[in-house]
Amino acid sequence: MRTIGPLLCAMWSFMLLVGCNHESKDRRAVPADIQAIFDRELYRESVWALRVVDLDSGEVLYDQNSEDSLFIGSVRKVFTIGETLEALGPEFRFRTPVHRRGIVRDDGVLEGDLILVAKGDFTMGGRRSPDGTMAITNLDHNEANTLGNAILTSPNPLWGFDSLAAQVAGSGIKAVNGEVVIDDRLFQPFEFREEFMVSPIFVNDDLIDLVIRPTRPGKLAEVEHRPLSQAFTVTSELTTALPGEGERVELAPNLADGLGAGGSSGAVAGRLPADFVPPITESWPWVRTFRITEPANYARTVFIEALQRAGVKIVNAQAVGSNRSDLLPPRDTYTAETLQAELESLPFAEYAKFVLKVSYNIGSDTSLMLWGLTQGCDNLEDALALEREHLVGKIGIPESEFHFVDGSGGGPTTATNTAVLQMLKYNAESSFFPQFLDSLPVLGGDGPLAFFTDFESDPTLAGAKGNAYAKTGTFAIGSKDGILLKGQSLAGFIDTQHGRRLMYSLTVNNVQLSNDVQELLKVSQDQSTITAILWRDH
Structure with a gap:
């Protein structure tokens, strides 16, 4: 059962x-x-x-x-x-730092690694509203597949990673010659209800949101996803069917390499009748989700992409790939001198x-x-x-x-x-x-x-x-x-x-x-x- x-x-x-x-x-x-x-x-x-x-x-x-x-x-x-x-x-705030290991040359090139140290912040700025509160809806995407629908929050789910990347660029680093690594050693990963392992790093609640709308009968339905990243792509063969044909939608994530590792993908297939009414909200869009099961791999790619958007060149590290936790230094070796950026969260009351x-x-x-x-x-x-x-x-x-x-x-x-x-x-x-x-x-x-x-x-x-x-x-x-x-x-x-x-x-x-x-x-x-x-x- x-x-x-x-x-x-x-x-x-x-x-x-x-x-x-x-x-x-x-x-x-x-x-x-x-x-x-x-x-x-x-x-x-x-x-x-x-x-x-x-x-x-x-x-x-x-x-x-x-x-x-x-x-x-x-x-x-x-x-x-x-x-x-x-x-x-209630006023506690997560402070998620980025440290460097190595020296920064006069031309702004870091000869070494850039390390994001996860602190258990399970939103990473992705729900931060302009008024300083946490964005919440009455139908959250964490239960979209179970309840049948969701109402997405409006803030950028990658805001925290973009903020850290901008700070790194502002610190004078123009290029990274080494690796970009996620330090997820804050606590031991634990199994969530025999489904996947939870670790201290999160991106968009470790979900990929699908935003679905019908088009015209016989045409592909409109399927968009967020966040956008090379780490996870979505392909769709979901068609818009004639009214009354019945809804059939299948989500098939490719978990062979672990979602988020090595450029994983998800596929959407089936049919969506033109007269389909989204459950609960009874309005478009219709939201479904894929689950990220390798959050450190995914967060690493997301952070590299944020650094690139901020103008920081990643010289040797591939954007998509496994997190190189074997490169991490002892946990007590991070110092104020190596700190390059820090994400301060909303208060824990939020x-x-x-x-x-x-x-x-x-x-x-x-x-x-x-x-x-x-x-x-x-x-x-x-x-x-x-x-x-x-x-x-x-x-x-x-x-x-x-x-x-x-x-x-x-x-x-x-x-x-x-x-x-x-x-x-x-x-x-x-x-x-x-x-x-x-x-x-x-x-x-x-x-x-x-x-x-x-x-x-x-x-x-x-x-x-x-x-x-x-x-x-x-x-x-x-x-x-x-x-x-x-x-x-x-x-x-x-x-x-x-x-x-x-x-x-x-x-x-x-x-x-x-x-x-x-x-x-x-x-x-x-x-x-x-x-x-x-x-x-x-």
């Missing part, structure tokens, strides 16, 4: 969380209108858990099955991002928004690695072990109440509602809480929660829009009957109609769905409706 969690993760990772007070015995049954949702036929075989707590007083308003360990999906990210915000600080509002899985896993580095470890296994000690020893969450396999909520990630609320409470009492709260999706505002605000049947709930801030999480797999929604969770905060701030965690496990995506959307809408009821009644 193929896991489709990433799709669901992106769409429903921002759900709301409940308060946490392990010792309280003041437990009340859920109100009738919420219980009526729990009792629907769709959830006949399901398990619901809900815990709601007044953040200020600690009063437990509702509690049901909150000590059960349930699948929470991307709600796990409220742990990772809270920890990283605390360890790095990265927190990116991860939580988009439910960016790779960004959350990388954030756990960044947290691990502050604890003295450089690999995912040790970071998870140290995090477990931190959650139990410092935050006070019982070890039996959570099970994390990565930093983003993949696969069999479980937690109790009380554990989730304990983390939310810890975040709420920390100095970084304003930035954390600002990072959560807003009901009716942004992220997945922007889509689930259909309260027409009960206008008394409409005021909840803009007053709930929560992370969603989804874990689903294919089954013989369609889709088994093993877990859908929502956790965060509600500023209620009567001026209270609530924490809540809401989870449902084991929902059998057909292949009709509307059923899946219905579960998310039901959880949003429950959120709105809590807003109205308190």
Whole structure:
């Protein structure tokens, strides 16, 4: 069975969380209108858990099955991002340097190598808006192939590499006689959900975006891609078909040499009916993606091309090829004298928004690695072990109440509602809480929660829009009957109609769905409706 969690993760990772007070015995049954949702036929075989707590007083308003360990999906990210915000600080900025190894002659020729030292900046300036914020859309390209479409951000995805190249040129280097190398030794690469390895260097979230539009029946469809680089080219035999012929689009990346190494390519084939309507957005363009699986090779080519655009001649190194990590010096030999350029990122608070509002899985896993580095470890296994000690020893969450396999909520990630609320409470009492709260999706505002605000049947709930801030999480797999929604969770905060701030965690496990995506959307809408009821009644 193929896991489709990433799709669901992106769409429903921002759900709301409940308060946490392990010792309280003041437990009340859920109100009738919420219980009526729990009792629907769709959830006949399901398990619901809900815990709601007044953040200020600690009063437990509702509690049901909150000590059960349930699948929470991307709600796990409220742990990772809270920890990283605390360890790095909301104002932390990545500083990605470029060093030289060798001397620069009087004529501007570097007799030696130019080295970009990756620091784990998972945007590398590619989402930087003119106003100094992170560019984010409600339908991110990281889930384009799973969800069926995306809305691309507008900033140049290669901005950071162009900025570094311009600084190198400005430092007086006119040519490089040696190699251009990416130093990606910040942490040990880790496997992302048995698909590819993640390292500390990124280009456009390690994706190639395809931008597709139909033309006239019988003609090739318009297929463009970004970023443009010699490292990866796209060929297309996608034709525009007559209306009603049916859509069939196939993406076939050539992974023989590793995507991004040695001039890889992707092929697009099939047919696109002239009357095809792009999913979700219902407007053109239609976005699909290829995955970069050798990011250091790809980043090396991208940086060489940026240097060439900036007027720096690369004398001997080939633009397309493998990253020569064997040429790297010992890590402690970089000095201020060898520094030629440095890319300063936006504050980490903007990265927190990116991860939580988009439910960016790779960004959350990388954030756990960044947290691990502050604890003295450089690999995912040790970071998870140290995090477990931190959650139990410092935050006070019982070890039996959570099970994390990565930093983003993949696969069999479980937690109790009380554990989730304990983390939310810890975040709420920390100095970084304003930035954390600002990072959560807003009901009716942004992220997945922007889509689930259909309260027409009960206008008394409409005021909840803009007053709930929560992370969603989804874990689903294919089954013989369609889709088994093993877990859908929502956790965060509600500023209620009567001026209270609530924490809540809401989870449902084991929902059998057909292949009709509307059923899946219905579960998310039901959880949003429950959120709105809590807003109205308190």
